[in-house]
Amino acid sequence: MSKVLDKVRSWGSRPGSLVVLGLGLVGGLIFFGSGAAFMVYANSENFCSNSCHEMTSTVAVEYKGTIHDTNRSGVRAACNDCHVPHGYIPNYIAKLGLFSDLWGHFVTHSIDTKEKFEAKRYELAKRVWVYMKENDSRECRHCHTTSKMDPEKQSEKAQKRHEKARNEGLTCIDCHFAISHKEPDGPGPQELNAASAEKK
Numbered sequence: 001m002s003k004v005l006d007k008v009r010s011w012g013s014r015p016g017s018l019v020v021l022g023l024g025l026v027g028g029l030i031f032f033g034s035g036a037a038f039m040v041y042a043n044s045e046n047f048c049s050n051s052c053h054e055m056t057s058t059v060a061v062e063y064k065g066t067i068h069d070t071n072r073s074g075v076r077a078a079c080n081d082c083h084v085p086h087g088y089i090p091n092y093i094a095k096l097g098l099f100s101d102l103w104g105h106f107v108t109h110s111i112d113t114k115e116k117f118e119a120k121r122y123e124l125a126k127r128v129w130v131y132m133k134e135n136d137s138r139e140c141r142h143c144h145t146t147s148k149m150d151p152e153k154q155s156e157k158a159q160k161r162h163e164k165a166r167n168e169g170l171t172c173i174d175c176h177f178a179i180s181h182k183e184p185d186g187p188g189p190q191e192l193n194a195a196s197a198e199k200k
Contacts, residue, residue, distance in 0.1 A: 042095065044078075086139070125181070
């Protein structure tokens with residue numbers, strides 16, 4: 001250990017070593033700072049809905065005027081609230097998925113027209129549903145805390161359905177889907193449960 005420290009001391013005593021160290025520190029701050037700034041911007045509604053025409057001409061338009069956009073309380077859920085994990089590590093992992101989006105945008109052009117998007121709508125919705133079912137609707141629960149819900153302010157029908165969902169082990173997305181986007185043709189999240197149960 002002492003030999004290592006001696007080498008560090010001898011390197012530090014050389015002319016220009018502090019300059020190199022300082023430049024490395026500044027470079028690191030710029031690199032990580034710009035990365036963090038991009039992460040914040042990439043989570044914004046402006047980025048999600050306006051960065052590519054695939055979103056601008058489809059789901060961004062559908063979102064306008066929905067319960068998550070405009071409601072009696074004035075509390076909005078933007079794109080990132082539902083589609084991006086709120087924890088730091090899951091958020092960074094999710095951002096790695098951008099590479100597949102970029103591949104689809106620049107290389108395969110898989111949903112670059114409304115017709116192509118509609119043809120893949122169910123596949124895209126199903127991917128989101130499965131993801132949300134696997135994490136027990138984590139992004140929903142970030143805003144909608146079950147323990148803070150007041151059953152007395154829910155209709156009798158809603159109270160019964162929530163109780164039934166709890167007893168059957170259902171999660172938010174099983175019932176609350178297609179509330180911000182057009183519902184695709186095909187089986188919904190609960191039918192996916194039944195299909196996977198039959199396979200077992």
